[in-house]
Amino acid sequence: MTAQIYVTRKLPDQIISKLRTSFEVRMWDEENVPVPRDVLKKEISIADGILCLITESIDEELLQNAERLRVISNMAVGYNNIDVEAASKRGISVTNTPGVLTETTADLTFALLMATARRLVESSSYLREGKWETWSPMQLTGQDIYGATIGIIGLGRIGEAVAKRAKGFDMNILYYNRSRKPQAEKELGITYTGLNELLKASDFVCIMTPYTPETADLIGKEQLLLMKKNAILINTARGGIVNETALYEALKDGVIWGAGLDVFKEEPVDLDHPLLSLPNVVALPHIGSASIKTRMKMADLAADNLLEALQGKTPSCLVNGSGLAAYRK
Structure with missing residues (x-):
């Protein structure tokens, strides 16, 4: 048969x-x-x-x-x-x-990082809505990427590929993983650190870890409070790793500066989701591997x-x- x-x-x-x-x-x-x-x-x-x-x-x-x-x-x-x-x-x-899908997802991760840092989606809407009337010194200013500190949570294949891209921007690269990777540290010039230390030191925090019972709500209110006020959170892994209510409050209250999200706990995300109402969030429909x-x-x-x-x-x-x-x- x-x-x-x-x-x-x-x-x-x-x-x-x-x-x-x-x-x-x-x-x-x-x-x-x-x-x-x-x-x-x-x-x-x-x-x-x-x-x-x-x-x-x-x-x-x-x-x-x-x-x-x-x-x-x-x-x-x-x-x-x-x-x-x-x-x-x-x-x-x-x-x-x-x-x-390693390289394609790493490309998207870094593109999302750059789009969030430089407010590209917001700026495009600003132009299309006819709000651009003149050049202004502080108009739509964002965060620098070159030379900044990036913290990668989860150094699997995609995490390493993101680190390679960050190296090209001369970034200081930290990573947190369930086990150290001495070879990657040597080849990429990256530094292993604890999760809390990574959150405190990073200008960009990229979540690349798998979703498991251990990583569910890994980033919540307590972790977000450790981050810099100018920090940007990027998640291209799985939505459930971040507590979305805590993230919304942190972004709304200026605890952190911005977030780039390709994933959500419930997908497709509801258009009434509070995170979609914030101008400092770049939201994508789970397109990490979409080439x-x-x-x-x-x-x-x-x-x-x-x-x-x-x-x-x-x-x-x-x-x-x-x-x-x-x-x-």
């Missing part, structure tokens, strides 16, 4: 054609609308493999009906949308797409993960290998 694949969002024809050479493929045929949960529940009950996005919550309830499911291929680096433990208990492989080339690489790698798992191979991007081994004993 041919293995059944379900793809939770419309993907380019070349990706689907690749899967159809070996499997029977069904797909939610919408590009900008997530698959409804009732549809996903039905499809997952008869699928051998799922190719999903971070918009799909693959939880215990869904997996209870997944009697045939052997692999969940997540088209993302993060996989907090999947109950990995529940999948492991059922012998289901979980894969992700690391590596291919044509990179998204195609992500989709291709997600397809390869499916192929490998359903052909009885160990996927190259397996995230629950130890978990699977433990439950199979």
